[in-house]
Every structure is written in structure tokens, then in C-alpha cells.
Amino acid sequence: MIELHRLTKRYGDQAVVHDLSLSVAEGELLAVLGGSGSGKTTTLKMINRLIEPSSGNVHLNGVDVRGLELSELRRQIGYAFQQVGLFPHMNVAQNVAVTPTLLGWSAAAIARRVDELLELVELDPAAVRDRRPDQLSGGQQQRVGVARALAAAPRVMLLDEPFGALDPLTRQRLQDSFIRIRRELAVTAVFVTHDMVEALMLGDRIAVMRHGRLVQVGTPAALMRSPADDYVRRLLDTPCREARLVNALLATGAADR
Numbered sequence: 242m243i244e245l246h247r248l249t250k251r252y253g254d255q256a257v258v259h260d261l262s263l264s265v266a267e268g269e270l271l272a273v274l275g276g277s278g279s280g281k282t283t284t285l286k287m288i289n290r291l292i293e294p295s296s297g298n299v300h301l302n303g304v305d306v307r308g309l310e311l312s313e314l315r316r317q318i319g320y321a322f323q324q325v326g327l328f329p330h331m332n333v334a335q336n337v338a339v340t341p342t343l344l345g346w347s348a349a350a351i352a353r354r355v356d357e358l359l360e361l362v363e364l365d366p367a368a369v370r371d372r373r374p375d376q377l378s379g380g381q382q383q384r385v386g387v388a389r390a391l392a393a394a395p396r397v398m399l400l401d402e403p404f405g406a407l408d409p410l411t412r413q414r415l416q417d418s419f420i421r422i423r424r425e426l427a428v429t430a431v432f433v434t435h436d437m438v439e440a441l442m443l444g445d446r447i448a449v450m451r452h453g454r455l456v457q458v459g460t461p462a463a464l465m466r467s468p469a470d471d472y473v474r475r476l477l478d479t480p481c482r483e484a485r486l487v488n489a490l491l492a493t494g495a496a497d498r
């Protein structure tokens with residue numbers, strides 16, 4: 242379980258995350274949605290102490306994360322970065338194996354796990370395992386980043402737009418595999434996305450952030466039933482508007498024939 246209590250991050254006199262309180266239950270996936278610069282990445286990074294809060298605190302399974310060793314914290318939490326952040330001098334297999342290596346797994350177990358994860362993110366192990374990150378496309382690098390976050394089967398995952406660089410079809414397949422893995426492993430996860438459809442599909446609950454503040458948090462049904470304000474209403478309306486547009490285009494296409 243993850244609990245954020247009155248979390249604030251200031252740079253100078255500007256609060257980029259403001260008095261944010263939230264909890265994510267065991268096995269729950271919380272989707273965090275909000276515009277660019279609304280404080281999503283900052284919030285995620287405060288959970289595993291890549292960024293230290295100006296005030297407030299974070300508890301992981303009842304323990305204040307400030308009381309945990311950084312290495313311990315990073316081992317417990319799988320993190321897929323928005324900027325991917327693969328180690329440039331390591332090949333793909335070494336990148337995926339970072340945590341299992343730290344944990345002292347045997348070479349054979351690591352090799353098996355690396356191949357299994359690469360297949361899971363739809364990369365051909367034989368073709369990519371020995372390549373360096375700069376020899377992969379952006380979307381391929383992003384998938385290696387997700388494989389790395391999953392490597393030691395963490396119970397807690399923080400995912401910062403993990404599928405943002407993927408084409409829609411690959412993205413849909415990886416979302417489906419992610420839903421499956423999450424159920425199997427009962428992972429507790431915070432998943433940042435720009436995409437309301439992704440949030441509705443993956444999130445047990447959705448947290449909407451704006452200008453560093455939490456606007457609303459609730460199940461997809463609760464948000465739809467009673468959006469807290471116009472901003473949430475507009476966000477929810479986006480997928481419907483797209484669907485209407487597609488329908489209108491299809492109708493025009495049908496008229497052309």
C-alpha cells in the first residue's frame with residue numbers, strides 16, 4: 242500500500258506539487274492523468290525518493306520511505322521512466338538485468354528472465370539482447386525500460402507514460418499484457434498517462450492533477466457520474482469526441498460509396 246500525505250514540492254517559491262494526499266491500496270492500479278507540467282512525474286519520483294519532498298511524507302506498507310535504505314527502496318519498486326533512461330554503455334540484456342544482478346541471481350536465471358521479459362514486451366531476444374540502447378528505436382528502448390522495471394517481479398510499480406512512444410497497435414497489445422501481468426502478480430501500481438482511454442482501461446481509480454493539485458480521485462464510473470469540475474468533464478469528453486468524429490467520418494465514407 243502506498244500513502245501520500247500532504248506532499249508538497251517547491252522549487253523556489255513555486256509549488257509544483259501542492260498538498261497532495263492519496264493512497265493506493267494493495268493490488269490497486271491508480272492512473273494519474275493531467276496536462277503537461279501538472280506535477281505527475283514529480284509526484285511519482287517523490288514516492289521512491291528520486292526527488293525529496295519539501296514537506297509531507299510517503300509511506301510504503303506503513304513504513305515512511307525516508308526510513309528505508311535507498312537501495313532497498315529501489316529494489317522493492319519497479320520504475321519505468323518517462324525518459325526511459327537506459328544505461329548507454331550496457332547492452333539490452335544487462336540493462337534489463339540490473340535489479341536481478343543486484344539481487345545476486347545466478348547467470349542462468351538472469352539469462353532466462355531477460356529472454357522471457359523481452360518476449361513479453363514483444364522484442365526478439367536473439368536480435369536485441371546484445372545491442373546497446375542507441376542501436377534501438379525510441380519505442381524499442383521504451384519497451385526495454387518496461388522490461389527492466391518488471392525484471393525482479395516487484396510488488397510495487399511506478400510507470401511514467403510507459404507506452405507513450407509506441408504505435409497504437411503495439412501499445413494496445415502491451416496494455417493487454419500489462420493487465421494480465423498485473424493480475425497475476427497482484428502488483429500495486431501508479432501509472433502516469435496523458436491518455437484518458439488508457440486511464441479508463443487500466444485504472445482501478447483515476448487521479449486527475451492540474452497545476453500541482455489533485456483535482457479529483459475516484460473510480461472511472463465515479464468520475465463519469467460526477468466529474469469534480471469542468472476540467473475533468475473535458476478530459477472525459479475527449480474519448481467520446483474522438484468516437485463521434487470517427488463515426489461522422491465513417492458515415493461520410495458510407496455516403497461516398
Ligand SMILES: Nc1ncnc2c1ncn2[C@@H]1O[C@H](COP(=O)(O)OP(=O)(O)OP(=O)(O)O)[C@@H](O)[C@H]1O
Pocket residue numbers: 252257275276277278279280281282283284323
Ligand atoms: N528541477 C526543477 N526546477 C524547477 N522546476 C521544475 C524542476 N523539475 C520540474 N519542474 C517543474 O515542475 C512542474 C511539474 O513537472 P513534472 O515533470 O512533474 O510535470 P508532468 O506532469 O510530469 O508533465 P509531463 O506530462 O510534461 O511529463 C513543471 O512546471 C516543471 O517545469
Ligand SMILES: [Mg+2]
Pocket residue numbers: 281282283323401
Ligand atoms: Mg512527466
